[in-house]
Amino acid sequence: MIQLSNIFKWYNVGGNRSFVLKDINLTINEGEFVSIMGPSGSGKSTLLHILGLLDEPNEGSYLFQEQEVLHLKEKQRSTLYKEHIGFVFQAYHLIDELTVYENIETPLIYKNLKGSERKAIVADLIDRFGIVGKKDLFPAQLSGGQQQLVGIARALATTPKLLLADEPTGNLNSKQGEEIMELFKQLNQEDGVTIIQVTHSEKNAEYGSRIIELLDGQVVK
Amino acid sequence: MLKTIVRQLWHNKLFTSLNILGLSIGISACFIIYQLVSFEFGFETRIPMHENIFNVVSHLEFDGQEGHNVGVPKPLGQAIEAEVPGIKFVVPVAEQFMEEVTVHQINGKDKTFKSPDRQVMTQASYFNMLPYEWLAGTIDQALSTPNTVVLTKSRAEKYFPGVPVNDILGKTLIYNDTIQKEISGVVNDLAFATSFYGKEFFALPKDYFSQSDWGSTNSNDKLYIQLEEKNAASKAQQHINALSVKNTKDLFAKWRFKRDQRIIPIASMHFATQYGESNVHKANKPVLLGLVGVAIFLLILAVINFINLSTAQLPRRAKEIAVRKTMGSSGKRLIYQFLGETFFTCILAALFSDLLTYLFLLSFKDLFPENMQAYINYYQVFVLFWLFLWLTTLFAGLYPGWLISRVNPIQILRNQTLISFRGIRLSLRKTLIIFQFVIALLFIVSAIIVGQQLRYTLNKDLGFEKDAILLVNIPWRKVNDDKGTKYALLNELRALKGVEAVSLAAPPLSSNTMSNNYDYIPDNGTAKKELQPYIKNIDTAYLALYNMHLLAGRNLLPLDTVKEYLINETTSKVLGFKSPKEAIGKFIGPQDGQQSPIVGVVKDFHNKNFYQSIDPIVLIIDKQTSTYNIKLNEHYPKSWQKTISEIEKHWKKFYPEESFEYKFYDNSIEELYTQEHHMSKIINLSTMVAVLISCLGLLGLITLTAYQRTKEIGIRKVLGASISSIVQLLSKDFIQLVLIAIIIASPIAWWAMNKWLDGFAYKIEIHWWVFALAGFVAICIAFLTMSIQAIRAARANPVDSLRNE
Structure with a gap:
């Protein structure tokens, strides 16, 4: 599903190149649950952003479903992204001014779905995640775990093949974290969603089928 | 401190330049309007005791119509001097038109200056009332005899370049080749905005005040008085008016004519637009006050913008502020820093506005009075500028400064920038935006x-065709020469190639008008009708030249005296005729004058500007015409220049001493x-x-x-x-x-x-x-x-x- 070859990413700092990613080669198959680990500043998030088409490397090639996606036009990339990729953040990143329901609905609006279709999908998700009673609340009125649930529901609204999560449990207590991880495992095994998560926690990493370790921008394991 | 300020402003280049631009536009608008307003309101105010000086004017009433005239009957001045108490000076002023002046210069050569302007006749009291300084000669002798002339310094330098004023004294100037006048004094030019525009002063002739002239009011006979006390103004006015009435009672009763004399403070005369004065620039007070409003408004808008823009960039600076606070900076210090930035921005804006103002005044010169910048009070400008600088800094800087000092450093450093500035009220700013756009839309x-x-x-x-028509005026002195020169030229012009038609007549639409009282006495015995139509002197070529349509009847016949009339549609309606046809053959005529038949009715045409509706007009053939209306070939504008030079050649043949001046009619209507x-x-x-x-x-x-x-x-x-x-x-x-x-x-x-x-x-x-x-x-x-x-x-x-x- 994903094939990265010779990916380099650097910033110019005072005339010198400061490498964030150095010669990354990586293949991820459909249905995998991959955990990326590594210390702060090892390039985990940047790698995830590149995988999620939010960022571009300076060098290298990225095949997504056998298609070269680097140097695509904005519009094509956006289409690809909207169809196949969902994102979950450490800080949830819900829109404060929108209710739970509206937050989940937003990506469907950008996918130009009809009102009735949107309603069906959102209702289904709310039901499945057990947040029916909270659908008219605003994010500030929810606990961290609940917010992250909404974040995941939102990411799944477009039924993506690939779910990218950037330390999804980083702001949660261990019990909430476990619940989220269970949910990920379930999504991976029952719905066949490919998941790539960035995490600091060995324990969370164990939920995945494969662990990739980064150090100073290079894959060590 | 200055270094951090400059760095901060430089860092936010976009905002700094927006701030400077907005403020400097506001300042420029204010400064330009200030210049204009202080110039206009400064008229006469630097004359000592100007509150005591009044202009005596006439208010006329006739046939339900009011009129204003800046002139007074000639004998009034002398009568006031003799009979009204409490008057310090009586100053009659009359403009004098001289064709040319010949100067015997020091090097022995003669030099002639054509139509020198700003010549007035007055008497010694003029120089007592106004702050003139005598550079040569004395006030007592200067205008004591008829054949003397007093010059201002600038005029003296024009006539005798580089000659000391004392050497000019006693020299002779020759006017119109015949009148000799001796220079008896030189005075300084008045160095302030004033309507006392004279540069060359003659003595009023002895017979100027002749008693027979009580009945007429000429705008050229101006009269100023200086009262001992300004509280006595209304009493003085009553006195003066009584004088005028006493001398004209019998005369005016017959004509049902009324005239009041009024006195107006000279500073107000500058805004009294209803009193037309030649050579004098008048100002419209409501417009000026409106402009002051616009200036204040624009400045407020600019300051509001400054506040808007400054608060808009606060969130970006939240971190800097928070760090400063945790390092112990007091809120006051932060406010000072921000005020410093505001002050510096204001100075930059003020400097930039100088350039803007200069460029603006350069490109829109014709919008402003020509010597507007001649008398700027730089001291006042400087004081206002500093005042403005401090006030703007305070108003534009305090609110953002206060917001800065309220920043909670803990929140900011915890990376919650966005929350801490939610206090900035969007609704207030939205209201301001609506307000600004309402104004913009009105504009x-x-x-x-x-x-x-x-x-x-x-x-x-317009009811007539104005294109391709040249107007050429015959100098007023030559209009009625008995040799018939103007008709001889008329005939030659008509024969010229490229000239389609020529009419010696008053143009249909013009600001020069003449009116008279007419009576219509119906033959069915009903009461006579009066009207006050405008009179247009025309000739037989007129209607065709201007392509005017006759609704009934025929054109005038070429006669020597007024024996028949053309009227316009409006006159026909005013006289109560149901159709133009009905008017034909009816008799009208000036009051107490010869009645003559109406022979034709012309379709209405505009005789004045569009503010006024079309007036009743009577067209007659008369010898009192002074304008050639020359119709050129409309379809070949290229040939016009050649035709015009041909016309000039013929003109020079008949009027060799007069310069040939022409105007295209459509331009003068514009x-x-x-x-x-x-x-x-x-x-x-x-x-x-x-x-x-x-x-x-x-x-x-x-x-x-x-x-x-x-x-x-x-x-x-x-x-x-x-x-x-x-x-x-x-x-x-x-x-x-x-x-x-x-x-x-x-x-x-x-x-x-x-x-x-x-x-x-x-x-x-x-x-x-x-x-x-x-x-x-x-x-x-x-x-x-x-x-x-x-x-x-x-x-x-x-x-x-x-x-x-």
């Missing part, structure tokens, strides 16, 4: 409608609307300024909003939002504000423009699309302004805005 609507009316005025069917052109220009300029300033405010607000919503924009992009949908999201609210402004502004604009158009007898109708167009323009401009920032915000990489560090 846009008036610019469109004034432009429309102006075009309508210039293109409307000149009637100079004031409207000025107004239209001023409105267009104000529109630009108002729109620009409103846009700056909008730009500030959208920038703040985009910054506050950075996170949301990032999330939406991650969720798949396109750039256009984000631009839409950001702009939607503001477009709503502009829509609200349109709803508020339209009725106000409609009302105000209707009011303005009411002043015109012939006017356009206001169509709804004008408001639609103005609204559309405003929305487009607003959208353009916002989209720059909105697109920038929408294009930002969401990775950056969602980073957690």
Whole structure:
């Protein structure tokens, strides 16, 4: 599903190149649950952003479903992204001014779905995640775990093949974290969603089928 | 401190330049208006005791119509001097027209100056009343004999370049080749704005005050008085009026004519536009006061903008402020820092506005009185400037400064920038934006409608054809020479190639008018009708030349005296004829004069500007004509120059001493609307300024909003939002504000423009699309302004805005 070859990413700092990613080669198959680990500043998030088409490397090639996606036009990339990729953040990143329901609905609006279709999908998700009673609340009125649930529901609204999560449990207590991880495992095994998560926690990493370790921008394991 | 200020301003280049631009536009507008207003209100105020000096004028009433005349009957001055108590000086002033002056210069050569202007006749009291300084000669002798002349320094230098004033004394000037006058004094020019424009002074002749002249009022005979005490003004007026009435009672009773003498303080005369004075520039007080309002308003807008823009960039600086605070800076210190930045920005804006003002005055010279900048009081300007600087700094700097000092450093450093500035009230700023756009829309609507009316005025069917017609005036002294020169020239002109027709007549539409009282005595025995028509002297070629239509009857016959009349449609209606045909053969004539038949009725044509409806007009053949109306070949404009030089050759043959001057008639009609052109220009300029300033405010607000919503924009992009949908999201609210402004502004604009158009007898109708167009323009401009920032915000990489560090 994903094939990265010779990916380099650097910033110019005072005339010198400061490498964030150095010669990354990586293949991820459909249905995998991959955990990326590594210390702060090892390039985990940047790698995830590149995988999620939010960022571009300076060098290298990225095949997504056998298609070269680097140097695509904005519009094509956006289409690809909207169809196949969902994102979950450490800080949830819900829109404060929108209710739970509206937050989940937003990506469907950008996918130009009809009102009735949107309603069906959102209702289904709310039901499945057990947040029916909270659908008219605003994010500030929810606990961290609940917010992250909404974040995941939102990411799944477009039924993506690939779910990218950037330390999804980083702001949660261990019990909430476990619940989220269970949910990920379930999504991976029952719905066949490919998941790539960035995490600091060995324990969370164990939920995945494969662990990739980064150090100073290079894959060590 | 200065270093940090400069660095800070340089760091935010966009905002600094927007701030400087907005403020400097405001300052420039204020400074220009200040110059104009202080110039106009400064007239006469530097004359010592000017509160005690009054202009005696006449108020006339005849046949229900009022008239104002700046002149008084000639004998009035002497009578006041003899009979009215409490008067310090009586100063009669009359303009004198001399054709030319010949000067025996020091090097022995003669030099002739053609039509020297600003020559007046007066008496010694003139120099007592006004602050003149005698450089040569003395006040007692200067105008004591008839054949003396006093010059101002500038005039003396013109006639005798480089000669010391004392050497000029006693020299002789020769006027019109015959009149010799000896220079008996030289005075300084008045160094302030004044309507006392004289540069060359003659003594009033002895017979000037002749008693027989009580009945006439000539605007050339001006009279000033200086009272001992200004409280005595109303008493003096009563006295003077009684004098005038006493001497004219019998005379005026017969004509049912009334005349009041009034006295007006000289400082107010400058604004008394109803009293026309030749050579004197008058100002319109309501317009000036309106401009003062505009100036204050623009400055307030600019300061509001400054506040808007400054608060808009606060969130960006939150971190700097928080760090400073944790390091122990007091709120006061931060406010000082911000005030320092504001002060520095104001200084830069003031410097830049100097350049703007200069460029503006250079490019729109004709909008302002020519010597407006001659008497600037630099001390006053300097004081006002400093005052302005401090006030603006305070007003524009305090609120943002206060906000800065309220920043909670813990919140900021915990990376919650966005929350801590939610205190900045968006609703207040939104109200300001609506307010700004209401004003901008008012300006846009008036610019469109004034432009429309102006075009309508210039293109409307006048009832005659004005194109390809030259007007050439015969000098007034030569009009009635007994040799018939003007008819000889007329015949030669008619024979010229390229000239289609020539008429010696008064042009149909002109500011020079003549009217008289006429009677119509119906033959069926009903009461006679009176009217006061305008009289136009024409000849037989006139109707054809101007392509005027006869509705009934025939053209006038070439006769030597007035034996028949043409009237216009309006006259026919005023006299009560049901159709033009009915008027033919009826007799009219001047009151107490010969009655003659009406032979034709001309279709109505405009005889004055569009403010006034068409008047009753009577057209007669008369020898008192002084203008050649020359119709050139309309279809070959290229040939005109050649034809005109031909005409000049013939002119020189008959009037060898007179310069040949001509005017195209359509141009001189356009000149009637100079004031409207000025107004239209001023409105267009104000529109630009108002729109620009409103846009700056909008730009500030959208920038703040985009910054506050950075996170949301990032999330939406991650969720798949396109750039256009984000631009839409950001702009939607503001477009709503502009829509609200349109709803508020339209009725106000409609009302105000209707009011303005009411002043015109012939006017356009206001169509709804004008408001639609103005609204559309405003929305487009607003959208353009916002989209720059909105697109920038929408294009930002969401990775950056969602980073957690």
